[in-house]
Amino acid sequence: MLLFLYNFLSFLIIFSFSHKAIATGPDSGPEAMEIKLIPAPSIEAKYPKQILNLSTDERISTNALLADKTKRQLSVIDLSSLSQGAIKDQYTIDIGKKSGDKTKRNDKRTPEGIYRLLERKAPPEIPFETYGSMAFTTNYPNYFDKFQNKTGDGIWLHSVPDKVPLTRGSRGCVVLRNNDIKKIESTILLNKTFLVIDNKIDWISAEEHVAAKDYALEWFNQWRTHWQNQDLENYIEKYSSQFQAPPFNKKTWLAHKQKLKERYSYVKVRVSDPNIFQLKNQYLIQFVQEYESDGYSDVGVKTLYVIKENGTLKIRREEWAPLVVNMAHQQNK
Structure with a gap:
């Protein structure tokens, strides 16, 4: 009850960008900033270090997906949950058969990086037995990967048939249950939504x-x-x-x-x-x-x-x- 009253009565003043573009300098006016009052997060609230800001500008605003390889969890974060130190949704995942960061083609490791989801694929374009009901391609290797001379491709976020255990290990992809990928499908905007994969998500x-x-x-x-x-x-x-x-x-x-x-x-x-x-x-x-x-x-x-x-x-x-x-x-x- 005390924690409830604390959250109800406490407010945190935060400064955020307006939805309009802003500029400062000798040829422009003051920055277009606005003050908002939002409920203060609870004592237990934690924030992902890997996501420092999600844009409020609708031209690029989107959700982000966080894949924790150690906990084998995929967390969905949107602007609201990020501001409250909360998680919108969370799902169990499978990852590459071998541990560690992907460095070369066919090493069966899941890469660690900041990726965009580019295309949606579904049967009959892809086999249901391998990819379940749908898959989303990523831009692995991204610029950082290429700079480090990492090789390989075909790293996807995809599902598997229900009969396939999520402990089998993939060739490097991040894998979900069919029902779970259908749930997060509506949160994904192609070429806008980011998938961040790390060995451990820091809260x-x-x-x-x-x-x-x-x-x-x-x-x-x-x-x-x-x-x-x-x-x-x-x-x-x-x-x-x-x-x-x-x-x-x-x-x-x-x-x-x-x-x-x-x-x-x-x-x-x-x-x-x-x-x-x-x-x-x-x-x-x-x-x-x-x-x-x-x-x-x-x-x-x-x-x-x-x-x-x-x-x-x-x-x-x-x-x-x-x-x-x-x-x-x-x-x-």
Whole structure:
């Protein structure tokens, strides 16, 4: 009863991005922030370290799936459950026959990383005896995997027939019961929903989660501000010496930005509330970017692949795609 009263009477003031893109700098107004009151989480509330933020911007907002290889559990996290330190749903899973992180083709290990669910497959396209009622493909190997020279492909989230035990071990896929994958199907938006796989999901306190989120957001806002202010000296310091965004490396990327600085009299960079995922020393930051200058403008989805190097976050790669093409809402058929 005391815990109930505590939750009922306590409120936590949190600051969050509005659904509109925001910008700061000499050429723009104050940040569009709003204050919301939400019930304080219970004393037992825990937050996943691997998910630091889920975007409130409907153009990229989605749920996330967390696969814990040690506990053999798949947790569904949405914006509401994340804010409360709760789990929306949880299911038992099977994983690769061999323990450890996947490093090469046919090693029968389940990879550990931050992946997107790309396509939905179902019989007769795939055999029911192997994949059950449906499967979702992933983008393994992702950029981080390729950088580490990991090989292989065909890592899926799929089901199995009820007669197949979830202790058999897969060839590396994350496996669910038929009924369970049907339950989570409605939570998956193709090319938007992330599947985060780790040896162990770390559940941390609200204070630890806020600190980890603020650390990433502060770095992210500095990167945007340096770019918008055309402070290229500090801007390029956010990039790793191993940065690659073909055809650019770090040196040619800076030269490219210097040419643009000479060409345009101003630059504005507005960003949405981002999705932020962390796994070990890897960070994936995804957001809607609205770029404007006196010579060019565009809107798209940008993804920053960031590594913590010697205690400092550095961009290893960035990708951009037009908003309409990349993140249009897709209905699972």
